[in-house]
Amino acid sequence: MARADVDELAPSITLSVDVEDEPDFDAFFTERDHYFHTNYLTDAQAERDLTQVLDLLRLKPGDAVLDAGCGDGRLAVRLALAGLNVTAVDHDAAQLERLRLHAVTSKVDVTAVECGLESLTLERAFDAALLWFTTFGFLDDKTNEKILRRLSSSLRPSGRLVIDTLNPIAVERYVNEHPGDVETWHGSDVQIDRYRFDRLANRLESKRTTIVNRVEEKRLLSLWLPSVAQWRELFVRTGLEFSSIHGHGRRAWNEETWEMVLVAEAAER
Numbered sequence: 001m002a003r004a005d006v007d008e009l010a011p012s013i014t015l016s017v018d019v020e021d022e023p024d025f026d027a028f029f030t031e032r033d034h035y036f037h038t039n040y041l042t043d044a045q046a047e048r049d050l051t052q053v054l055d056l057l058r059l060k061p062g063d064a065v066l067d068a069g070c071g072d073g074r075l076a077v078r079l080a081l082a083g084l085n086v087t088a089v090d091h092d093a094a095q096l097e098r099l100r101l102h103a104v105t106s107k108v109d110v111t112a113v114e115c116g117l118e119s120l121t122l123e124r125a126f127d128a129a130l131l132w133f134t135t136f137g138f139l140d141d142k143t144n145e146k147i148l149r150r151l152s153s154s155l156r157p158s159g160r161l162v163i164d165t166l167n168p169i170a171v172e173r174y175v176n177e178h179p180g181d182v183e184t185w186h187g188s189d190v191q192i193d194r195y196r197f198d199r200l201a202n203r204l205e206s207k208r209t210t211i212v213n214r215v216e217e218k219r220l221l222s223l224w225l226p227s228v229a230q231w232r233e234l235f236v237r238t239g240l241e242f243s244s245i246h247g248h249g250r251r252a253w254n255e256e257t258w259e260m261v262l263v264a265e266a267a268e269r
């Protein structure tokens with residue numbers, strides 16, 4: 001559906017937050033983004049993600065795990081149900097509220113911490129950490145690196161970190177093949193992305209318009225998608241050692257895979 005038709009569908013837009021010139025580093029995964037992802041975030045998907053996380057992090061019951069950018073706790077609660085000692089961090093109070101509710105109904109304990117990952121000061125007490133479902137890369141390069149450093153220093157020696165991000169090669173190809181508006185519908189609400197891939201900075205940018213209950217919001221999102229070589233350098237700079245790379249589930253990583261799942265280990269200090 002063309003943009004003009006969307007405008008006809010939503011003739012009485014009441015608010016327009018227009019911040020399209022600068023990336024909005026504070027508002028990259030809002031309630032609205034969550035809303036337009038609900039089709040993907042099924043229980044079956046969460047179970048598949050859990051299996052891969054348990055496998056890649058080599059977790060065993062009783063291990064201490066840090067779910068960094070935990071969102072509504074779909075993985076944190078499942079990790080706790082699997083017998084792990086889970087600390088879940090997010091800067092979004094609404095998401096953490098959902099997590100707490102989910103933990104109560106599931107009768108498990110999860111330590112929920114409301115904090116920006118860039119400000120996290122945790123002891124080196126974790127056997128493993130996860131940054132799952134494209135949670136890394138939405139901030140400026142220096143702050144992104146700071147987040148990895150903080151996570152690295154929360155890991156015990158040889159503790160593992162798994163990062164689920166997007167494959168810049170596949171993403172750049174997708175963007176080139178979809179030069180116009182890309183629409184995601186939820187009932188009569190719509191999210192419209194106009195993508196651009198900045199090859200020099202390895203950043204996916206999106207001018208994102210959402211129309212929910214006829215209220216329009218515009219943001220410019222900018223997601224850093226390092227190449228494999230850049231990830232390796234980043235790990236070295238942040239006290240980590242590259243361990244392996246995968247696709248989602250049991251898929252091997254290659255240039256075609258949409259996701260890129262990296263595993264690193266805390267280096268000896």
Ligand SMILES: C[S@@+](CC[C@H](N)C(=O)[O-])C[C@H]1O[C@@H](n2cnc3c(N)ncnc32)[C@H](O)[C@@H]1O
Nearest residue numbers: 029069070071090091092115116117132133135
């Ligand atoms: C795409 S969601 C993924 C949530 C969860 N990991 C999952 O698999 O469902 C990204 C989450 O990370 C959180 N997040 C991203 N960057 C963060 C930061 N710098 N500090 C704290 N939370 C962050 C967002 O608030 C959001 O809840």
